């Protein structure tokens with residue numbers, strides 16, 4: 001390709017293509033992917049912005065506040081708030097074009113166009129508006145500018161650092177939006193965005209990165225990127241995300257906002273826009289809204305230049321805020337989240353692995369194993385899954401033809417691993433209700449029943465390492481039976497100063513996505529004895545008789561962890577101290593909120609235990625109907641509870657029902673029937689917790 005053939009460049013798509021939002025994906029999934037691409041490319045560094053008010057006055061019926069905002073990234077910048085009355089009402093962040101000055105937008109100086117002072121127009125129409133300066137000019141030595149555009153030079157400087165000017169402006173806008181939401185004159189639930197030209201680009205990307213779907217009116221910014229570029233050639237470098245055309249085009253970005261209320265204005269004599277192209281773009285946006293079953297966006301083709309139709313904008317916001325739905329935003333049962341910086345760290349590590357050609361059992365897996373040690377207190381070998389960890393341990397122990405004892409209440413994988421490892425019988429032990437572990441007396445009875453017991457596998461339900469485990473360990477020691485802890489729930493939990501997984505001969509952990517730490521798929525088997533570690537490594541690698549040997553001395557399998565999984569796992573482990581800290585804070589907040597709610601009580605975590613709060617467990621009293629409660633929380637309040645641990649006993653699963661004699665287990669049955677698990681994950685907010693608990697209170701009183 002010749003470099004000067006720009007149209008070919010702009011149409012080119014790389015091969016193999018990145019995971020572009022494909023045409024057949026479900027609209028919501030496609031929109032989510034577009035939003036996440038924007039988040040990644042924009043590299044927005046979200047920072048809280050501090051505000052200092054430097055002046056307040058009332059002029060021509062408008063309350064005006066002059067602010068100096070301060071962000072740790074950008075330093076100080078100025079903003080103006082205009083408000084019509086003292087009553088609380090909707091707020092609008094007003095983002096002007098590249099050359100719009102704040103004083104003109106707010107009407108403090110006579111505007112050069114009658115529609116330039118949009119912040120004033122919207123304030124006079126009853127909205128509190130906030131306008132901040134971009135500061136795109138004045139940073140360069142005028143002598144050396146030689147007529148060049150400062151915005152373009154700034155965009156170039158950002159590109160040199162791998163960032164984008166648009167991303168920086170969006171970061172400012174997100175910070176300022178938070179300030180607007182928190183203002184005493186603004187109803188936090190009713191905040192919108194207005195943008196013109198460059199401001200429309202900022203507003204669009206800000207809306208894409210905002211979860212509560214603020215109504216957006218965008219003027220003078222509709223078309224496809226190739227056409228916009230062909231039309232005016234320069235001046236817009238700051239209004240695009242570098243690399244976005246690899247994934248999607250401008251109309252699809254607007255389309256991804258569905259069902260956010262949206263008005264798009266374009267003028268038929270706008271020198272920057274091509275009318276046919278803008279029309280076509282409007283149709284693409286409309287189709288995306290329709291595919292998402294959202295009310296159609298307003299696409300207004302107007303007889304004007306590069307401007308804004310004030311009355312249409314005012315009418316749009318009036319309608320949008322009047323119709324703001326009052327249905328609550330859902331509280332998810334689970335959110336697995338990596339922020340942009342963490343996602344970049346994962347992709348950089350994957351990239352390094354691909355570049356080196358070492359795709360499994362390499363330096364990332366070694367680093368993963370090293371990072372786990374801080375939390376398990378012992379060396380361990382990374383494996384393909386938690387189930388693989390359990391099976392390998394049982395194979396090292398050698399359970400073939402003998403009995404393995406597991407709790408009556410656990411995940412299927414605990415017992416299935418014993419079956420696969422060749423145990424002739426798996427039997428179930430009732431639990432004790434203090435630490436939710438195996439009941440020592442029930443275990444003693446089971447051991448008497450099965451003198452051929454080869455291994456005992458306690459499980460740390462919900463992240464609680466039961467204090468009664470010491471009695472289990474004592475009994476097993478006396479009888480010479482090895483203990484394998486299924487610590488799939490308990491990575492990072494402790495009993496006294498002993499980490500979960502470090503009490504028995506083996507500790508098996510899972511790094512499945514729903515667990516407290518994840519490598520997408522993965523597991524870890526830790527052990528007390530370095531001899532065992534050597535065996536584990538051989539089992540996980542096809543039973544080689546020694547590392548690197550081509551001879552095999554046992555029926556091992558492929559239970560290895562890949563470097564790509566370790567890329568995810570290492571990033572998650574590097575943030576794990578924050579993860580577990582956040583989980584514990586949230587649990588303490590639930591403890592406070594739940595005190596005094598009728599007919600429920602939180603499971604009291606024993607004093608010697610520090611749980612990772614894999615689950616926050618709550619008991620319902622006898623009269624409450626769990627499935628009805630869950631349905632009502634979901635349908636009436638948008639609240640999704642986390643899964644129970646567990647609602648069926650293992651002996652009741654079809655696979656085990658015919659294979660076991662013991663199906664009694666009264667305490668395990670009581671627990672299975674009466675507990676629920678509240679949503680708890682690091683990104684859960686205190687406000688969401690308040691909603692969860694008040695919904696519970698509402699349904700139970």
Ligand SMILES: *Cc1c(COP(=O)(O)O)cnc(C)c1O
Pocket residue numbers: 385386387388410411413414459486488489509510511512522523
């Ligand atoms: C998740 C889990 C497992 C299995 O882990 P995988 O990584 O999915 O194989 C085993 N035991 C318990 C108690 C679990 O919760």
